[in-house]
Amino acid sequence: MTSTATRPARIEPDQRAKTRVIPTPAEQARARKVRSRRTRRHNRLLFALLAGPNIALLIAFTYKPLLQSFYYSTLQWNIGSQRAISVGFRNYTDWFTDSETPHVIGVTVVFTLATVGGGMVIGLALAVLLNRKLKLRGPARTIVVAPYVLSGVAVGLLWLFVFDPNFGIVAAALGAVGLPSPAWYNDPQWALVMVIIVQLWKNVGYIALIYLAGLQAIPQDVLEAAALDGAGPARTFRRVILPLLSPTSFFLSVTTLLSSLQSFDIIQAMTKGGPLEGTTTMMYEIYRDGFVAGRAGYSSAVATILFVVLLIVTLVQLRFVERKVHYA
Template sequence: MERSIDVVERERMAKMATPTTSNALLLHLRRRLGDWPLFVLLVAPNLLLLAVFTYWPLVYNAYLSLMQWDLISPSKLFVGLENYRFLLEDSEFREVSRNTVVFTVGTVGGTVVLGLLFALLLDQPLRGIALARGVVFAPYVLSGAAVAVFWVNMLNPRFGVVAEVASWLGTVSPDWLNHPRLAMVAVILVYIWKNVGFTTIVYLAGLQRIPKELYEAATVDGAGMLERFRFVTMPQLGPITLFLVVVSTISSFQAFDLIKVLTDGGPVNATTTLLFYIWEQGFVAFNAGRAAAAAVVLFALLAVISLLQVRIGERRVSYD
């Protein structure tokens, strides 16, 4: 009797230990999926926000670029690629494209080169260096419109500080913001003044993480200051330089507030860049289709330039 009871009990325990079909399926799915359900649960809110506020506007903008619409009419007229054809044949758009190239090259080159020079200077153990770093970085955190208003008064040819300095030197300050050629120079200089602090701080952080042993070894090998800068500093700052060039390029393409307050795109479109042209077409001329087509061109240019910069960086920049 006791033996039969033991046998029954063991059979019952064996049945409990043996998983049923449903339990086995759940275990199989859990092994196959792993942590994917938790990953999807955590990432889904961010993906939803990106889809609503980033990807959907891109898709809708591409759709608008095929339409003719004045932002008021309840209906949109499909015109296909007419807006793109207009941009290719428009002399004003070609001038705007040239202005954008000049502005981008000037601002990116200026901020990167001056940022590196300032970083090298501010990396020295000098008295008051912390205050100097704060002064260099301060314009970056200011509003672009506020900086532009400040420089409008500085560059005023009648009562501006620049005019006063020019009078002390026995010359006359030109009307920077209303001169067809000097206006772009003024806008580039103001943009560099505002943004060079960010480049300086990033370069400064990169300089402070370069091992001192590399400089000591180069000095022992007889390398001078220029050789140490060329063969130690610049290779070590390669990844940072690539990052700053990419970020500065994207930022320069998006510049609007400085141009709006300083020159309003003038004189005679001399400082109108691609982003400013998009704003004018969309919210001044009320031509949403052309504005959307120009925005697609801007997006494509940024994508191509960023891709080329990254590809070049992968070949020439060492992360070791």
């Protein structure tokens, strides 16, 4: 008779009871403060890492020269001279009492209003056209925007040949219908018209591109609802599309105004401020007085005045014009 050995029961490893310690409210508050300090420290380090280089460049190349320009405007100093005399606000009074100042202000105002107003009207018309389903719409958009990325000096030199009174395309087109070519280079008024046309040609593509993005962001159901209410294309554009484009128009009014007031390269390449100061804007006067005549103090005063004008115009736009903007 065989006996079976009784196997001992298998003993599982002891499972130590895990006791969960619940922290007190004071300990929980202390832990939250520690996590909050760590989060703030991490955010500050991340901000310094990402924004620090940009802020340093702004301080070095924007704000520091701006403050130096304010200081130089109180000096009678010629570029290259080792001596500078503090004259207070005499450079400002000299500019405001100069007999050429009203003419320079007038040229600046005409140039700015024509390039900003004309550019926004033409750009909006081009955007509406390019938003339609047309053949070769893609290449047409590229052609319209291409001048904006070109160098202003290159554009100015190119258009000098276009406006040439003897061999230019404009003279040939006018001669074909029996009209004489205007004296673009000798008449101050026609010279101003010439640089305005070139400035519009260069920048209108940018305006059209921004307006095109605004048109494509308009919900189609809004346009369909206007059509169901019996609104025609003209009324839909005036009562629906234009109000919805008001944020885009406000943005363009600010950016193009600042760009036009600071325009320099096209004027320098085409007319050099002439003839008879017919195309001398405030921006070009800063260059002429500072780097041609060498009057660094006087030029800095004009630059400061232009900065104040830009600041006031921008603040007025932000304060009053933005009230008419519909963001919803």
